[in-house]
Amino acid sequence: MSLAPIEIETGPRPTASVILMHGLGADGNDFVPICNELDLSGIGPVRFVFPNAPVMPVTINNGYPMPAWYDIYGPIGDKGEDEAGLRRSMASIEALIAKEKTRGIPASRIVIAGFSQGCAMALLTGLRHAERLAGIVGLSGYLPLAATTAAEATPMNRDVPIFMAHGQHDGVVVMSRATASRDALKALGYAIEWHEYPMEHSVCLEEIADLGAWLRKVLG
Template identity: 70%
Template sequence: MSRPPIEIETAPNPTATVIVMHGLGADGNDFVPIAGELDLSVVGPVRFVFPNAPVMPVTINGGYQMPAWYDIVVPDLEAEEDEAGLRRSQATVEAVIAGEKARGIAADRIVVAGFSQGCAMALMTGLRHTERLAGIVGLSGYLPIAATTAAERHAANHETPVFLAHGRQDPVVPYAAAVRTREALGALGYAVEWHEYTMAHSVCMEEVADLNRFLLRVLG
């Protein structure tokens, strides 16, 4: 990561952690306001961790340098993927999870979440993690290197609840890509909670409310 993660604790001595990866061109600050809209008080103290992606040239944007978890080469996100970049960022997210464990948060009290590129990283990392996590959240994103998931997923997270949400008018990550992700995970036996909304590539308050309920369930 180019910069250390942003951290917010709802109260001292957190007993659970929600790790949230931002999208392309944003940074860890992007989802701080969303965390402020969540009410997880009945869960107890929660630490939100917002990692910052490294700054790198992004091919589809003319090589312009920006925060990115991996390169995007062509508009069809699933057609030509930056597997090396994806795996580097997977290792980065794993290091953030390890850091939370080292601070006393058990794996089954950790949720990995993300938006757009961050969603790809949450799904890629969460399904492969070697200890059971509390939940995996994917917002407005898709499953990267999907063909490798069946072979590389870890049995520890086969029963981990997955929250997927997407806008039907999304021009960045097409709705169809999200549906393919839902279907792929369902075919592998994952318990997917699916939500769709009348919105583009963004977050809406109905989605935040649905996410709040999901987090209360998996961390409660």
């Protein structure tokens, strides 16, 4: 990662952690304001971890360097996936999970979350993690390396709660791509809590409220 993660604790001695990955071209500051909108007071102190993706040339943006978890060669799904980049970033996120464990947060109290490219990383990492997580959150994104999911997903997270949300007018990750990911996960037996909103490639207050309710449920 290009920079150390941003960390915010809602109180002393956190008992749960939420690791939230930003989208393409953003950084760890992008979702810091969400901490002030989520009402998690009923579940005890929470540590939010906002990693920063490495800066790399991104093919779809004419090779311009920007924060990215992996390269995008063309319109999503049209020109293959950057498997090497995806797996490198997955290893970095696994290191963050390991760090939380060393600080006393068990896997069962860790939520992996992300927006857009960060959503892809949350699904990729969370489904393959060796211990049962508290949950996985995918916002405005899709399931990467879908063809390998069944073979690589760990039995420990077969019943992990998954929150997925998407904008009905998203022109970056189109709705059909998101629903195909949702349906692929459902076909593998995962329980998905699905939400959609009349928005573009963004986040809305209703979505944050729904996410807060879900987090209170899986971490309560």
